[in-house]
Amino acid sequence: MSSNKKISVVVAGATGYVGLDLIYILSKHPKVKINYLCAQKNIGKKIQYFDKRIKKKLPKITRLKNVDWETIDVLFLSLPTGEAQKIIKKLIKYENLKFIDLSADFRIKDQNIFKKYYGFKHKAKHLIKKSIYAISEFVKKDIKNKKIISCPGCYPTSIQMPLIPLLKKNLIKTNNIIIDSKSGYSGGGKNLKDKFKHKNLYSAIHPYGISFHRHLGEIDQEFFKIAKSKIKYSFTPHLIPTYRGLISSIYVEKKDNISIQRIHKELLNFHKKNFFIKVNKINKNIGTENVINTNFCEISVCKLVYKNKILILSAIDNLIKGAGGQAIQNMNLIFGLNEKLGLK
Numbered sequence: 001m002s003s004n005k006k007i008s009v010v011v012a013g014a015t016g017y018v019g020l021d022l023i024y025i026l027s028k029h030p031k032v033k034i035n036y037l038c039a040q041k042n043i044g045k046k047i048q049y050f051d052k053r054i055k056k057k058l059p060k061i062t063r064l065k066n067v068d069w070e071t072i073d074v075l076f077l078s079l080p081t082g083e084a085q086k087i088i089k090k091l092i093k094y095e096n097l098k099f100i101d102l103s104a105d106f107r108i109k110d111q112n113i114f115k116k117y118y119g120f121k122h123k124a125k126h127l128i129k130k131s132i133y134a135i136s137e138f139v140k141k142d143i144k145n146k147k148i149i150s151c152p153g154c155y156p157t158s159i160q161m162p163l164i165p166l167l168k169k170n171l172i173k174t175n176n177i178i179i180d181s182k183s184g185y186s187g188g189g190k191n192l193k194d195k196f197k198h199k200n201l202y203s204a205i206h207p208y209g210i211s212f213h214r215h216l217g218e219i220d221q222e223f224f225k226i227a228k229s230k231i232k233y234s235f236t237p238h239l240i241p242t243y244r245g246l247i248s249s250i251y252v253e254k255k256d257n258i259s260i261q262r263i264h265k266e267l268l269n270f271h272k273k274n275f276f277i278k279v280n281k282i283n284k285n286i287g288t289e290n291v292i293n294t295n296f297c298e299i300s301v302c303k304l305v306y307k308n309k310i311l312i313l314s315a316i317d318n319l320i321k322g323a324g325g326q327a328i329q330n331m332n333l334i335f336g337l338n339e340k341l342g343l344k
Contacts, residue, residue: 011038029328102327187239249311291315
């Protein structure tokens, strides 16, 4: 794109947790013009009513039907799963319009598997081939040619960032990976109290989705792409009493004769050109403190009591690298901008 032209964007789902973080970052991006902020409620209100961090004067909240699509480059969709596919189906005719979807609508390529995890038939299955599952660090070369950018879930982002490089090099055993993930309650969305009925919601730690979690579908899919076989793993997410931040504790068994130093070296090599991925020294004890309010992912490889097993820690901000920040990083890649622009 030309040096003077700005990317004209629309945000649908402007007042949700993810939508507000997305708008906050976009409002400071030097190459973005926010043309419309859309929602189904609170029409006519200023976005500052919902998030006082946003200082820039922006359009008041309106409905999608009021958008002049001929003037728009990107539509960010931060909506409940099932909504983006209906909207994109109507708007796909606009040739210059790109879609960056933060829901699960285009993450899963097999429509039968999509139905298994989300409980309904895909309403735009003919458009799935026009989409790309886009963890930014893994799709830098391929993303420009796709019209629909499907941003991954927050848990799958934290899990795949360390495991995909190791699976590619066949360095770990794949018959018993244990993934224990913990996320701030913003990961449950604004209707948290409707989804979780346990007491002391904002002051308790609570596991959920123990036997069936929707993110399993995309994790299975992406693991299979690399390993070409079913990987056996256990995944247990937890909500914790903090607003944002996510950490996955991943227990893996090394292949025979593979040292922890070899594992660490592979992660360093794989991510050496990935600005937002920081691989720490071996045995560095990390939490979410360094990644909150950033687009960074921190990884640490740690020894355990049993010599053949290791612990991999992977920490992100669930609302930024796990959602809005990654979406903006993908936008930067699509338009040939520095991927760090607006995110440092």
